[in-house]
Amino acid sequence: MTFKILIADPISEEGLHVLRTTPTIHFEVATDLTPDVLGEQIVDFDALLVRSQTQVTRELISKAANLKIIGRAGVGVDNIDLDAATEHGIIVVNAPNGNTNSAAEHTMAMIMALSRKIPQAYYALKNHQWDRKKYVGVELKNKTLGVIGLGRIGTEVASRAKGQRMNIMAYDPFLTEEKADKMGIRYGSVQDVLKEADFITVHTPLLKETKHLINAEAFELMKPGVQIINCARGGIIDEEALYEAIVSKKVAGAAMDVFEEEPFLDHKLLTLPEVIATPHLGGSTIEAQESVAVDVSEDVIRFFSGDLVRNPVNFPSVPTDIMNKIEPYFHLAENLGTFLIHLTQDVIEEVNIYYSGDLSEMEVAPLTRNTVKGLLKRYHGDHVNDVNALYLANKKGITIHEHKTSKSRGFTNLLTVEVKTKTENRRVSGTLLNGLGPRIVKVDQYSVDVIPDGHIVVIHHQDQPGVIGRMGNLLAQHDINIATMQVDRADIGGEAIMLLKIDKHLDEDAMNELEKLDDIYHVTAIDL
Numbered sequence: 001m002t003f004k005i006l007i008a009d010p011i012s013e014e015g016l017h018v019l020r021t022t023p024t025i026h027f028e029v030a031t032d033l034t035p036d037v038l039g040e041q042i043v044d045f046d047a048l049l050v051r052s053q054t055q056v057t058r059e060l061i062s063k064a065a066n067l068k069i070i071g072r073a074g075v076g077v078d079n080i081d082l083d084a085a086t087e088h089g090i091i092v093v094n095a096p097n098g099n100t101n102s103a104a105e106h107t108m109a110m111i112m113a114l115s116r117k118i119p120q121a122y123y124a125l126k127n128h129q130w131d132r133k134k135y136v137g138v139e140l141k142n143k144t145l146g147v148i149g150l151g152r153i154g155t156e157v158a159s160r161a162k163g164q165r166m167n168i169m170a171y172d173p174f175l176t177e178e179k180a181d182k183m184g185i186r187y188g189s190v191q192d193v194l195k196e197a198d199f200i201t202v203h204t205p206l207l208k209e210t211k212h213l214i215n216a217e218a219f220e221l222m223k224p225g226v227q228i229i230n231c232a233r234g235g236i237i238d239e240e241a242l243y244e245a246i247v248s249k250k251v252a253g254a255a256m257d258v259f260e261e262e263p264f265l266d267h268k269l270l271t272l273p274e275v276i277a278t279p280h281l282g283g284s285t286i287e288a289q290e291s292v293a294v295d296v297s298e299d300v301i302r303f304f305s306g307d308l309v310r311n312p313v314n315f316p317s318v319p320t321d322i323m324n325k326i327e328p329y330f331h332l333a334e335n336l337g338t339f340l341i342h343l344t345q346d347v348i349e350e351v352n353i354y355y356s357g358d359l360s361e362m363e364v365a366p367l368t369r370n371t372v373k374g375l376l377k378r379y380h381g382d383h384v385n386d387v388n389a390l391y392l393a394n395k396k397g398i399t400i401h402e403h404k405t406s407k408s409r410g411f412t413n414l415l416t417v418e419v420k421t422k423t424e425n426r427r428v429s430g431t432l433l434n435g436l437g438p439r440i441v442k443v444d445q446y447s448v449d450v451i452p453d454g455h456i457v458v459i460h461h462q463d464q465p466g467v468i469g470r471m472g473n474l475l476a477q478h479d480i481n482i483a484t485m486q487v488d489r490a491d492i493g494g495e496a497i498m499l500l501k502i503d504k505h506l507d508e509d510a511m512n513e514l515e516k517l518d519d520i521y522h523v524t525a526i527d528l
């Protein structure tokens with residue numbers, strides 16, 4: 001099978017080497033497509049690779065019937081509608097580490113250029129003006145750099161600025177005073193940073209909470225003569241408010257690599273001599289571009305090979321050591337979900353998943369996703385996957401609860417899935433037997449021992465002599481061979497269950513005829 005990848009933004013040729021040398025991958029580069037043309041072409045592709053330019057909107061995603069993965073060769077994913085991707089079961093991966101260094105270096109370059117007015121002086125000189133008075137700068141030494149957002153890039157910037165003998169004060173929701181002490185920086189609230197810094201640099205993602213984080217009120221709090229740097233995302237700083245703050249001389253200068261609307265050719269801020277700017281170049285180095293292209297290409301290949309991706313954005317990543325422990329339970333979890341949904345007649349309202357014995361000590365979230373995927377597969381087919389299983393369940397109003405207990409009724413590990421509807425509670429349990437593989441060991445109150453694969457028929461019947469014979473004869477008339485059979489009952493002569501493994505799918509005619517036999521109440525055919 002060949003997977004088709006569309007590369008819609010300029011991505012390093014060298015970094016794509018890994019795609020070029022994978023025989024199952026075919027990729028096409030088509031940059032600068034209009035949204036309409038991209039919308040027409042996307043249906044042919046299994047994967048889409050972008051940088052920050054291509055807008056991967058809900059509308060585009062809705063046209064991408066075959067799309068399985070979106071790779072962002074870089075960090076910011078604000079050009080990708082993550083909710084729409086998740087709803088469509090499309091995994092989004094990025095390359096969060098590849099351009100950290102370049103973005104931090106670019107930020108430092110901007111801080112230094114800003115403090116010494118290098119672009120303005122250069123521009124004047126190019127225009128035949130030798131003016132030494134106009135371009136007097138300020139030193140960085142002993143000035144306070146306020147860092148808002150101390151993640152990968154913020155941390156690198158802080159460490160480099162210390163090399164310039166700057167004092168660093170930072171705010172990040174995950175920064176504690178203790179951590180700050182260890183890093184040799186000062187911890188402060190956003191307000192503290194705004195009030196005390198001589199230079200303020202933002203390094204957060206653009207989120208609802210960070211949109212216009214630096215606005216007119218924030219400028220009010222700042223020291224006169226403060227200088228502002230944005231090499232993170234346009235929109236974190238309110239550009240209109242920044243313009244006013246510069247005109248009113250509250251802000252002495254600003255260095256901008258990113259803007260609320262990109263790309264542009266004219267911008268109000270660029271009419272101000274205090275503003276220096278680059279066209280979103282933070283990650284634009286040969287090294288960073290190669291690195292992000294390699295990272296994202298490798299994740300796409302991992303995904304198509306059925307391996308775990310390293311940098312999922314809309315899907316929690318599972319560390320390898322945890323994955324190694326839970327991987328053997330993946331199929332069991334999915335098959336128990338699929339098995340149970342076939343036994344359930346009514347609309348599911350609640351799912352309880354009980355992890356017992358060894359399983360109670362494991363990180364089970366991926367197993368929960370697989371169980372829910374198994375449950376929903378009956379009605380969503382291939383449209384449900386690990387990415388959107390919980391989302392779809394939630395949208396259907398199904399609540400999912402995980403429970404853990406060390407008690408596992410004699411099994412080393414036991415996974416029990418229970419569904420509740422308005423009219424019934426159904427449950428199925430499975431285990432992984434050492435050396436023997438997965439088994440279904442309980443269906444409702446009945447004990448069984450069935451390998452959860454192939455064609456399974458569940459027959460609810462009355463515990464009476466002759467039922468098994470009649471059932472066997474009927475299946476023989478339909479040329480259906482029984483491979484294994486398990487029977488259990490509540491009481492002698494009471495309700496009972498039969499689990500048959502048969503060698504082919506039980507068709508509807510055979511099923512209806514089985515249900516008409518004396519003492520048989522209900523027949524369910526399950527193909528796992």
Ligand SMILES: NC(=O)c1ccc[n+]([C@@H]2O[C@H](COP(=O)([O-])OP(=O)(O)OC[C@H]3O[C@@H](n4cnc5c(N)ncnc54)[C@H](O)[C@@H]3O)[C@@H](O)[C@H]2O)c1
Pocket residue numbers: 075076077096099100103148149150151152153154171172173174203204205206207209210231232233257258280281282283284
């Ligand atoms: N200019 C460029 O070319 C370029 C290159 C790379 C990255 N970026 C951008 O730089 C930014 C930072 O990237 P990163 O790799 O360091 O990301 P990161 O996820 O490592 O760090 C972001 C930090 O922001 C913090 N944060 C979130 N909300 C906050 C809030 N309300 N106030 C303060 N801090 C908050 C987070 O806790 C996190 O520590 C992103 O917006 C990214 O898209 C730009």
Ligand SMILES: O=C(O)[C@H](O)COP(=O)(O)O
Pocket residue numbers: 051052053073074075076077099280281282283284
């Ligand atoms: O978020 C990022 O990685 C940077 O903004 C770089 O964006 P780019 O890939 O468009 O240069």
